[in-house]
Amino acid sequence: MNHRQLSFDLPVRPALGRGDFFVSPANAMAVVLLERWQDWAGHKLALIGPKGAGKTHLSHVWAATSGALILKATDLGDVPIPAVAMGPVVVEDVQDIAGNRELEEALFHLHNLVLAEGFPLLVTADKPAHLWGLTLPDLQSRMQGTQSVTLDQPDDQLLAAVITKLFADRQLMPAPDVITYLVARMDRSFDAARDLVAALDRAALERKRPVTRKLAAEVLGQSELPDLLDNSA
Structure with a gap:
């Protein structure tokens, strides 16, 4: 494979299929629970993890499996709650509606209706429910009582896979040694x-150069060791 490809300003197209998701110890429990969604306690689950941890990716994988509708929590004020409650639902980024009475009440009603109809509910957030800052007591109690699973910060394998996927989303294919170089030196998040x-x-794009270890070193603000300069452009 020729890794000295030119760089073009191409659109970013995230790949969100199950085959594009790399399973490691950092996310294995979440993957297992989402695959066994028929067994969720109370037919609901909270998927917790930092931004970029894979919550959206896993939500799309689960939605494709269960037929769920995916909603942003901040959009709940604009959707017909009784209609969307007639099937599985994903509500993303619940922490974003903390303190908004209208949206908290919308989520409370959606929660109750979805479960009353016998369908599963998946919610996502960047931290555990007791830290969301919800002000509606009934909603807070239901969210805190929801079974949850956490996506941890990445181990080396997962970080390498995430970086590879991020490059692929941008239609870039750097050499494997670039990925190894980045994983060893970047902030681990x-x-x-x-x-x-x-x-x-x-x-x-700016320098009209391929993504190499030398370019990675420049972006990271580091100097490469002499042996790392071999085969770099």
């Missing part, structure tokens, strides 16, 4: 991976 890949994409 999904946010850092997303920001770093975006920065490398911009740098490659």
Whole structure:
């Protein structure tokens, strides 16, 4: 494979299929629970994890399996709750509606109707329910009583897979040694991976160069060791 490809300003197209999701110890429990959604306690689950941890990806995988409708919590004021409650539902980023009485009440009614109709409910957030800051007591109690699973910060394998996927979403294919180089030196978070890949994409476009270890070192603000300069452009 020729890794010295030119860089083009192509649209970012996230791949959200099950085959695009890399399973590691950091997310294995979440994957298992989503695959066994018929067994959720109370027919509901809270998927918790930092931004970029894979919540959206897993939500889409589960929605494709269960036929669920995916909604942003901040959009609940604009949807017909009784109609959307007639099937499985995903509500993303519940922490974003904390303190908004109208949206909290909408989620409370959706929660009750979906479960009353016998359908499963998946909610996502960046932290545990007791830290969301919900002000509607009935909703808070129901969310805190919801079974939850956490996506942890990435281990080396998962971080490498996430970076590879982020590059692929941007239609970039750097050499494997670039991925190894980045994993060993970057901040260990999904946010850092997303920001770093975006920065490398911009740098490659601006300098009209492929993504190599040398470019990665420049973006990271580091100097490569002599042995890392071999085969770099």
